Amino acid sequence: MSEIMGLKAKLGLDVFKHDKEPHIKIKPGMEKDPRLKRAVLVCPAGLYEENQDGEVELTIDGCLECGTCRIACGTEVLEWYYPTGGAGVQFRFG
Amino acid sequence: MEEKFDAIVVGAGLAGLGAAYTLAQEGLEVLLLERGDYPGSKNVTGGRIYLNPIRDLFPDLWKKAPFERHITQEGVSVMAGQRSLNISYRGEELEAEPYQSYSILRAKFDRWISKQAERKGVMLVSRSRVDDLIIENGRVEGVYAGGDELRSHVVIACDGVLSLMAEKAGLRKPGSAGQYGVGFKEIIELDSALINERFGLEGDEGAARLFMGEVTRGKFGGGFLYTNKDSISLGVVVGIKDLMEGPAAVQAPVLLDDFKQRPEIARLIKGGETVEYSAHVIPEGGLRALTKLSGDGILVAGDAAGFSMNIGVTVRGMEYALASGYYAAQAVIQAKAREDFSAAGLASYEAMLGDSFVMQDFKNFSEAPEALENHRIYSYYPELIGNVMRDMYSVPAGSKAKLFPTVKKYLGTGELWAMFKDMRKVMKI
Ligand SMILES: Cc1cc2nc3c(=O)[nH]c(=O)nc-3n(C[C@H](O)[C@H](O)[C@H](O)COP(=O)(O)OP(=O)(O)OC[C@H]3O[C@@H](n4cnc5c(N)ncnc54)[C@H](O)[C@@H]3O)c2cc1C
Numbered sequence: 235m236s237e238i239m240g241l242k243a244k245l246g247l248d249v250f251k252h253d254k255e256p257h258i259k260i261k262p263g264m265e266k267d268p269r270l271k272r273a274v275l276v277c278p279a280g281l282y283e284e285n286q287d288g289e290v291e292l293t294i295d296g297c298l299e300c301g302t303c304r305i306a307c308g309t310e311v312l313e314w315y316y317p318t319g320g321a322g323v324q325f326r327f328g
Numbered sequence: 329m330e331e332k333f334d335a336i337v338v339g340a341g342l343a344g345l346g347a348a349y350t351l352a353q354e355g356l357e358v359l360l361l362e363r364g365d366y367p368g369s370k371n372v373t374g375g376r377i378y379l380n381p382i383r384d385l386f387p388d389l390w391k392k393a394p395f396e397r398h399i400t401q402e403g404v405s406v407m408a409g410q411r412s413l414n415i416s417y418r419g420e421e422l423e424a425e426p427y428q429s430y431s432i433l434r435a436k437f438d439r440w441i442s443k444q445a446e447r448k449g450v451m452l453v454s455r456s457r458v459d460d461l462i463i464e465n466g467r468v469e470g471v472y473a474g475g476d477e478l479r480s481h482v483v484i485a486c487d488g489v490l491s492l493m494a495e496k497a498g499l500r501k502p503g504s505a506g507q508y509g510v511g512f513k514e515i516i517e518l519d520s521a522l523i524n525e526r527f528g529l530e531g532d533e534g535a536a537r538l539f540m541g542e543v544t545r546g547k548f549g550g551g552f553l554y555t556n557k558d559s560i561s562l563g564v565v566v567g568i569k570d571l572m573e574g575p576a577a578v579q580a581p582v583l584l585d586d587f588k589q590r591p592e593i594a595r596l597i598k599g600g601e602t603v604e605y606s607a608h609v610i611p612e613g614g615l616r617a618l619t620k621l622s623g624d625g626i627l628v629a630g631d632a633a634g635f636s637m638n639i640g641v642t643v644r645g646m647e648y649a650l651a652s653g654y655y656a657a658q659a660v661i662q663a664k665a666r667e668d669f670s671a672a673g674l675a676s677y678e679a680m681l682g683d684s685f686v687m688q689d690f691k692n693f694s695e696a697p698e699a700l701e702n703h704r705i706y707s708y709y710p711e712l713i714g715n716v717m718r719d720m721y722s723v724p725a726g727s728k729a730k731l732f733p734t735v736k737k738y739l740g741t742g743e744l745w746a747m748f749k750d751m752r753k754v755m756k757i
Contacts, residue, residue: 238581319363319455323370326435
């Protein structure tokens with residue numbers, strides 16, 4: 235699916251603090267799992283994309299830690315943690 | 329002997345703050361752990377907080393709390409594709425002190441309450457993610473956080489909607505999509521004088537508006553707008569199941585972009601500058617989706633327990649978070665007096681909640697999730713209402729049809745019967 239207009243810029247307004255490791259990972263072998271494809275629609279930050287081979291890829295930068303992908307896709311396809319203490323998004327308004 | 333806290337509270341959202349504040353006030357030793365840079369830095373709401381149900385639980389908090397505006401103007405919009413019906417309500421009770429509700433921004437609000445909690449003696453550690461529970465002989469004995477092993481008589485899980493802590497304690501399973509919504513919103517900065525002019529407000533008066541219909545393209549949910557001091561909170565809430573399965577596939581962020589471009593909205597936020605974009609999951613499963621509230625050495629409060637509800641015209645969770653945190657603390661205070669922190673010793677939590685507005689509300693609105701599942705509410709009726717309005721107000725060249733037949737042409741017997749059935753469901757709310 236094509237990139238959503240202006241979304242990158244919008245995420246660029248938020249304060250993010252870098253984490254050592256991505257806090258959400260697609261479990262190996264699950265890239266084409268139909269459950270994972272739901273993430274493309276539900277992620278408010280548009281961080282999941284389906285590539286030409288039908289695999290879903292995740293870019294963790296810009297993650298709002300909302301939890302939607304964990305609920306939509308489940309923990310069989312995603313390894314899901316919160317970022318380490320002090321890392322990740324830091325809302326100034328919320 | 330190693331140090332042992334009376335209670336460790338996981339998460340400094342409103343549930344955790346309410347619990348920690350209450351415990352410290354009674355002189356208990358409480359450690360509050362928050363993964364964000366500061367309390368509120370991970371938290372998102374619409375949002376507005378209603379004070380009446382919780383005013384007396386925290387009598388000292390409200391006078392100086394950093395509210396944005398008190399809400400004096402309520403609005404609902406039914407949005408069809410090209411038109412909308414807007415209802416606006418004002419009443420003198422909304423303009424009289426003590427005010428019923430306020431718009432707030434969580435990063436400011438939670439942080440301020442955390443300062444008051446620290447003053448009462450709460451030991452707050454931010455930038456600290458709890459990684460796991462210490463469970464020995466089936467009993468929760470404390471937490472692991474950033475390599476430290478921290479022990480307490482009780483752990484209060486206030487870690488929000490996903491509550492990984494309650495999962496680890498075996499009190500709940502990962503949530504299913506039908507019982508949750510996702511909300512995403514922008515904070516749009518706008519001069520306060522301009523806000524007052526556009527919404528017809530004075531001073532610190534505020535407006536709250538909800539939008540249903542085209543905003544979510546027929547999916548369960550709606551749009552919201554709250555005025556803050558010098559910004560507007562504008563967002564969309566939509567059921568996760570509907571978002572991933574239809575009707576009408578659309579990527580979540582597109583809904584908010586389209587909403588912003590609606591003429592009804594565009595002119596309200598014109599000239600404003602978006603300064604933040606946030607998102608968060610909301611528990612919407614109601615009474616049937618509540619988790620187990622207690623185990624040996626552990627209590628669950630706030631969104632972690634499922635205490636948030638969407639009844640169409642409002643999403644409410646903040647009062648439930650503060651109140652359930654308060655009652656969890658009261659239960660720990662009683663358990664300490666009896667030196668019994670087992671599930672039985674902590675059972676007064678459920679009893680107190682049961683007697684409070686929290687469980688009463690969840691019982692009163694137990695039918696809401698099912699009644700609101702009806703997709704006709706989000707597409708068919710808004711279009712119908714829009715069309716009736718269009719025909720009622722239009723004056724064509726030539727003669728205008730009589731009013732009653734104008735309305736009636738949309739309402740055949742089959743239609744009326746379907747409406748009657750839908751109405752009966754909605755009337756259960
Ligand atoms: C878009 C939207 C609109 C809403 N509108 C309204 C509204 O208008 N009115 C209303 O009353 N409610 C509204 N709600 C619901 C309301 O915001 C929630 O019910 C409320 O925030 C719940 O508070 P809480 O303290 O239980 O959870 P949270 O506020 O989520 O707090 C949980 C805390 O725990 C911390 N945490 C989580 N895991 C860990 C860990 N492992 N270690 C350390 N810390 C951890 C988090 O960082 C966070 O600070 C809305 C929600 C959303 C998303």
